[in-house]
Amino acid sequence: MSKRVLLSENKIDIILNRFCCQLIENHRDLSNTALIGLQPRGVYLLNKIVSLLEENFKIKKIKKGKLDTTFFRDDFRRSNKPISASSTEIDFSIEGKSIVLIDDVLYTGRTIRSALTAIDSYGRPKSIELLVLIDRRFSRHLPIQPDYLGVQVDAIDGDRVKVLWNETDLKDIVYIEKKYE
Amino acid sequence: MNKALSVNSLLSINDLNINDLNLIYKTATYFKEIINRPIKKVPTLRDITIANLFFENSTRTKISFELAEKRLSSDIINFSAQYSSLNKGESLIDTVNNILAMKVDIIVLRHPSPGAAFFLSKNINSIIINAGDGSHEHPTQALLDSFSLMEKFGDLKNKNIAIVGDILHSRVALSNIYVLKKMGVNIRVCGPKTLIPRNIESLGVDISYDLIDTLKWCDAVNMLRVQNERMNLKFFPSNREYSQMYGLNNDVMKKLNNEIIILHPGPINRGVEISSEIADSDQAIILDQVENGVAIRMAVIYLLAKNIKIKNAD
DSSP states (O other): OEEEEEEOHHHHHHHHHHHHHHHHHHHTTOTTEEEEEETTTHHHHHHHHHHHHHHTSOOOSOEEEEEOOGGGOSOTTTOSSOOOOOOOBOOSOOTTOEEEEEEEEESSSHHHHHHHHHHHTTOOOSEEEEEEEEEEETOOSSSOOOSEEEEEEEOOBTBEEEEEOHHHHSSOEEEEEESOO | OOSSOSOSSBOOGGGOOHHHHHHHHHHHHHHHHHTTSSSOOOOTTTTOEEEEEESSOOSHHHHHHHHHHHHTTOEEEEEEGGGSGGGGTOOHHHHHHHHHHTTOOEEEEEESSTTHHHHHHHHSOSEEEEEEETTTBOHHHHHHHHHHHHHHHSOOTTOEEEEESOOTTOHHHHHHHHHHHHTTOEEEEESOGGGSOTTGGGGTOEEESOHHHHHHHOSEEEEOOOOGGGOSSOSSSOHHHHHHHHOBOHHHHHTOOSOOEEEOOSOOOBTTTBOHHHHTSTTBOHHHHHHHHHHHHHHHHHHHHTTOOOTTOO
C-alpha cells in the first residue's frame, strides 16, 4: 500500500475559497440558503466554509446545521462495521429553503441518498445541492453527482481517501492510500 | 464505548453492563431528537416484524412500545390475552412458537408471572424484550426513569434517590434499584413495613418508614402506585390512612427545605400516593418520563435488532 498527498493545506485553502465564491455566485447573500454538514466528517468542512464566508466575504447570519443519517442508511444489519449515530442539529425550518449538503468524500453515494431521505423529515426544501471536497470517480452505486466539487480522484475499491482537518488531526491535508500501484 | 449491546434480549436490567446502559442512553438522545421532528419517523427497521404480546393490562407501556416500533418503521402485531386461544387451553410456548412461525423477529412480552420472559427465552429462539413480568422486573421503565433523571441531574453518581410506596409488588422498584445501583446512586426505599420486602437491604439499599425524613434526604423521589390488583390480603388499613402516612401532597412539601424531582411510573392514583396539585406541579417530570419512554424503547429495539442477520448478505 502506498500513500501520497492528494491535497496540501494550500490547495485546500484555494478550494475552500472557490467554494465560497461559487456559493455566493449561485445563492447571493445566502439569506434563503441553508448549509448542512453531514455527520461526522462533513461538519468540519461546513464549519470552515461558514467561517470563511463570514470573515472574508462578510456574509452574516448563515443558516447552518448538522445532519446525521445513521437511522436512514440502507446498510443497517448488512454491514459488520458497527454503526454509531451522531447528533442532528437543524434549528430552523427548511421549508422553501435552498439546501446545500456538505460532505468530505463522495464515494458510493449511499450516504447522500440517506441524507436526501433524512432531510425530508424537516419539510420540503426548494432545492438540494451537493458540495464535496473529494469525488471518488468510478465507485458510485447510485446516480448521484456533486454540484460543487473540490477535486476528482480515480480510486478503486480498496483504496482509501483520508481527509484530515486541523481541528482533530493538527493540519488540513488529504491523502490517498492506493492498494495497488 | 462499545457500539453493540452485550445481550441478545432484554430480560433483566441485571444483564446489562455500564457500557450497555450508556449506549442505550446515548442512542435514546438521538431518537428523542427524531421524535420531535415534524416527521417523526425513520425507515431503519422497515424489514423487521415485532409482536407485542400483552398478557396483562397496560396503557402506557403498550402504546409506548407500539409508537416506538412504528417510528422505526417496523411491522407490528398486537396480541392481547383476553381475545386469544389461550382461553382455549394453548400454552405460552405454543402460542409464541405459532407467532414466530409467521416470521416475527422480535417479541415484546408483558406477563403477570414473574420470570415469564426468562422462561420464554429458554424455550424459543427469538429476541425477547421484557415489558414487565409480574412483580419481578420492568427493564424499559427503569431505563426511562434513569434517563429522565440524567436529563435533570447529568451524572447520577452519589445522588440520593428514594423509592416510595408499594415496593413489595412493584417490578418498577426492583428494576430501578438494579439500574441506579449500577450508576452509583444512593437508594432508599420507603413505605409501610408490610410493603417492604424482607432482606431488601441485601440489594444495597437503605430502608426508612418515615416519608418526611426520606424526602429531606433525597434529590429525587419515585412515587409508586399501590398495586391493589396484586394484593390478596390487606397490607394496610385503608387508602385514606396510606395517603396520610405515605401520600405526597402540598402539606408534606411545605415541610421540606430542599427542591426535589418527582417521578411516577403511572398509572397515578390521584389522592392516594400523590395529590393532584403535586402530580401537575413543575417538580413532577411524569410526562417527561412518558416522552422519554418512546425514545428509550426505540433505542432498545434498534440496538437489539442490529443482531438480526440478513440472509444472503455479504
